[in-house]
Structures are given as structure tokens and as C-alpha cells.
Amino acid sequence: MSVTESALRERLCEVLVRRGDEIADRWVRQQVERVSLSEGLAQEDLHEEADALVAALRRGMASELPTDRVVASHQELREAVVDMSMRRARAGSSPTATSLSVLALKDVLLEAAQQESLAADDMLAAALLLNRLLDAAGALCFETYVEGREEIIRRQSRQLLEVSTPVVRLWRHVLAVPLVGTLDTARSQVVMETLLEAIQQHEATVAIIDITGVPTVDTSVAQHLMQTVQAVRMMGADCVISGIRPAIAQTIVQLGIDLSDILTRANLADALATAVRLTGEDGTGTVSGPLAAPGAPEVRAAP
Amino acid sequence: MRGGPVPILRLGDTLVTGLLNELDDSSALALAEELTDRIVSDRARGVLIDISRVEIIDSFVARALMELSTMAQLLGARVVVAGMRPAVAITLVELGIELKGVETALNAEQGMSALGWRHSSSGLQEPPT
Numbered sequence: 161m162s163v164t165e166s167a168l169r170e171r172l173c174e175v176l177v178r179r180g181d182e183i184a185d186r187w188v189r190q191q192v193e194r195v196s197l198s199e200g201l202a203q204e205d206l207h208e209e210a211d212a213l214v215a216a217l218r219r220g221m222a223s224e225l226p227t228d229r230v231v232a233s234h235q236e237l238r239e240a241v242v243d244m245s246m247r248r249a250r251a252g253s254s255p256t257a258t259s260l261s262v263l264a265l266k267d268v269l270l271e272a273a274q275q276e277s278l279a280a281d282d283m284l285a286a287a288l289l290l291n292r293l294l295d296a297a298g299a300l301c302f303e304t305y306v307e308g309r310e311e312i313i314r315r316q317s318r319q320l321l322e323v324s325t326p327v328v329r330l331w332r333h334v335l336a337v338p339l340v341g342t343l344d345t346a347r348s349q350v351v352m353e354t355l356l357e358a359i360q361q362h363e364a365t366v367a368i369i370d371i372t373g374v375p376t377v378d379t380s381v382a383q384h385l386m387q388t389v390q391a392v393r394m395m396g397a398d399c400v401i402s403g404i405r406p407a408i409a410q411t412i413v414q415l416g417i418d419l420s421d422i423l424t425r426a427n428l429a430d431a432l433a434t435a436v437r438l439t440g441e442d443g444t445g446t447v448s449g450p451l452a453a454p455g456a457p458e459v460r461a462a463p
Numbered sequence: 464m465r466g467g468p469v470p471i472l473r474l475g476d477t478l479v480t481g482l483l484n485e486l487d488d489s490s491a492l493a494l495a496e497e498l499t500d501r502i503v504s505d506r507a508r509g510v511l512i513d514i515s516r517v518e519i520i521d522s523f524v525a526r527a528l529m530e531l532s533t534m535a536q537l538l539g540a541r542v543v544v545a546g547m548r549p550a551v552a553i554t555l556v557e558l559g560i561e562l563k564g565v566e567t568a569l570n571a572e573q574g575m576s577a578l579g580w581r582h583s584s585s586g587l588q589e590p591p592t
Binding site (some may be wrong): 349353359363364 | 548
């Protein structure tokens with residue numbers, strides 16, 4: 161870094177040491193006045209946060225790192241910014257408010273620099289330097305905020321996946337999966353896995369997939385359903401799809417989706433009746449496929 | 464002398480056999496040959512193939528199973544493939560492999576009952592009226 165720049169940084173550092181508390185205070189006031197902060201943030205928290213960030217900034221400026229990389233590479237400063245952003249994200253502030261909060265520090269610092277009665281040239285250089293520094297901080301803040309939100313979304317969708325695919329035993333050898341919500345690839349994977357495991361565990365011969373809670377059936381949903389049915393059949397069980405509403409039946413036909421291989425019923429009650437019949441009058445279960453039970457050879461007694 | 468590593472048992476007019484984890488070209492051929500011979504010589508009407516030991520089924524094994532069941536049908540016997548693992552079923556579906564024309568059963572017991580056998584210990588069953 162150039163001599164003037166390093167001298168400038170030293171100078172600014174010195175200002176931060178001397179008037180750090182004052183700057184932090186003014187910053188908090190600026191934030192409260194200008195930025196519409198969420199109510200989840202208490203004044204004391206803001207003060208604490210500001211103190212930590214100003215201190216970190218001072219140490220970052222004092223380090224040997226080039227100005228452009230101070231925010232990204234100075235660990236303490238980076239952590240302070242990330243920390244602040246995460247806390248705001250959790251408290252529900254908007255990303256704009258969070259970034260503006262950081263950028264408000266710029267004004268405060270510039271004011272402080274101005275009061276140091278620097279020469280006009282130095283003042284310009286100081287303004288540019290502070291701009292670069294805090295723009296980087298603002299960007300980092302925004303990035304962290306988005307990441308934090310994404311993490312929340314990921315966690316929620318994982319939880320949704322876990323809670324939304326129960327397999328229930330309806331009858332002897334009959335299982336049911338009530339599906340609620342859209343059926344995407346990840347979801348159908350989970351449904352398939354849990355269903356097949358349950359079939360093996362309960363020795364079920366019929367599985368009912370109830371799609372009453374599925375809002376729409378398009379080609380991809382139908383594809384997933386058919387895959388699941390195929391997998392169930394390969395396991396040696398039969399599959400009934402229930403809960404097809406009139407509107408869905410219309411869509412399926414209009415889209416030209418062929419579900420003729422699959423046993424479908426309008427509601428769960430009908431599906432259960434069918435399933436119980438499929439498990440067989442003799443109670444020993446049936447085989448899926450073209451030669452299934454009705455045409456089976458005569459029953460013999462085991463020797 | 465003939466035959467693969469898997470024995471073929473006869474129970475009444477049903478043949479019972481299984482697949483081990485690995486099935487290569489030669490053993491698939493050997494199994495097909497032995498099985499078709501036995502169907503004719505034992506006058507079997509049903510064949511149960513247990514695959515509960517098989518952890519991976521690729522297109523080769525799938526085709527072998529389909530061919531076996533077609534051959535058996537030509538000789539007048541039904542083939543039931545029993546005991547496919549969930550993971551195997553998922554893989555097959557994802558690979559887009561359909562076991563066309565192959566009957567399946569959850570386990571050997573249900574496969575046998577599908578072939579017309581009834582197990583004598585009817586503790587769980589309603590007695591036939």
C-alpha cells in the first residue's frame with residue numbers, strides 16, 4: 161500500500177481509538193433514526209454490536225492487509241460483520257435495512273474524519289478509503305444475510321420433508337401414505353424409500369397412496385407416482401392410488417397421462433375396500449402382475 | 464455334471480431356487496439351462512426365484528430374470544420372483560428398468576402361496592370355510 165494510504169489508515173485508526181465510543185454511539189443513533197429496524201432488536205444489543213464492530217474495524221485497519229481485503233480477510237472484522245448480519249436475519253430485518261445499517265457507519269466515520277480537519281486532498285483520500293472499506297462490509301453483510309435466510313429455508317424444507325411422509329398401517333397387510341403438498345423429485349424419493357421399507361417391515365401386500373392433499377397433478381408428479389407404483393410392484397406388493405378429485409381426473413386426461421396400468425380410486429374408503437379385497441379372501445396375499453390371483457391354479461394343501 | 468452354485472429344489476410341482484449376489488454371464492446361462500431342463504423333467508407348474516440376497520440388480524440381471532420367466536412360461540410354468548430389497552427396487556425404477564411380465568412377491572412364503580401353496584400353520588389365518 162502507498163505511503164499516504166498507510167499514513168491515512170494510521171490516522172483513522174488513531175481517530176477510532178480516541179473517539180471509538182462516540183462513533184459507536186452516533187452510529188446507533190443514526191441507525192435508529194434512519195433505518196426502519198425490526199422491533200426484535202433492543203437498544204442495548206445495538207450498542208453492544210456497534211462497540212464490537214468498531215473495535216474490530218480498528219484492529220482490521222491496524223493490520224497489514226490491503227484495504228480492499230480487510231473486511232474479507234481480517235478474521236475478527238469479518239466475524240463481527242457476519243455476526244451482526246446473522247442476528248438481524250434471525251430477528252427478521254429486511255436485507256436492505258441490514259445493509260443500510262452498515263452503510264450508516266460510513267457517514268459517521270466521514271463526519272469524524274471531517275472533524276479532524278484534514279487537508280482537502282487527504283480528506284478525499286480518506287473518504288474513498290472509508291467508502292471501499294464499508295462497501296465491502298455492506299456487501300458481506302448482504303451475502304451473509306441471504307445465506308442465513310437460505311439456511312433457514314433449507315432447514316424448514318428438510319423438516320417439512322420429514323413430517324410430511326408418514327406411512328400408516330390401515331389394515332392387515334395394507335399400508336397407506338397420505339401425501340400432502342406437491343410431489344417433487346426429492347419428496348417422491350423419500351416417499352418411495354419409506355414406503356418400501358414399511359412394506360418389507362409389515363409384509364404388506366397392498367399400498368395405498370392417497371393424493372387428496374396434492375394440489376395439482378402434472379406430468380412430473382404423475383411420473384413420480386408411476387415410478388413409486390413400479391417400485392412397489394417389484395417388491396411384490398400392489399399399489400392403489402386414491403384421492404383423485406374430479407378436477408385432477410380432468411387434468412390427467414387433458415395432459416394425456418396414461419395411468420391405466422395403475423389401480424385408482426376416488427377416495428380412501430374405496431381404496432381401502434379394494435385393498436382389503438386384493439389382500440385376498442384366503443388371507444394369504446396375492447401376486448401382482450398379469451397372472452395375479454383370480455386365475456391362480458387350484459389350491460393345494462402343503463404336504 | 465451341470466449347474467451353477469445354486470441348488471434347485473422341488474416341492475410338489477413347484478421348483479424353488481434363488482440368486483446369489485453376483486450373477487455373471489455363464490452362471491445365468493447355466494441357471495437358465497438347468498431350470499428349463501428341470502421344469503420339463505419334473506413337470507413343474509411353478510418356479511419360485513428368491514432374490515432376497517441380491518443387493519444390486521443391473522440391466523443384465525433384470526434381463527436374465529425376464530428371460531427366465533418367459534422361458535418358463537413357454538414350458539407352462541409360472542415364475543414368481545420373491546424378496547426384492549427396497550433399495551434394489553428403487554434403483555431399478557430409477558434406471559428405468561421394468562421387470563415386464565415378471566411376477567413378484569414380497570417374500571418366499573408369499574411367493575409360494577401365490578403359486579398355490581398354503582402354509583399349514585394357520586395361526587394368523589382365518590380358517591377356510
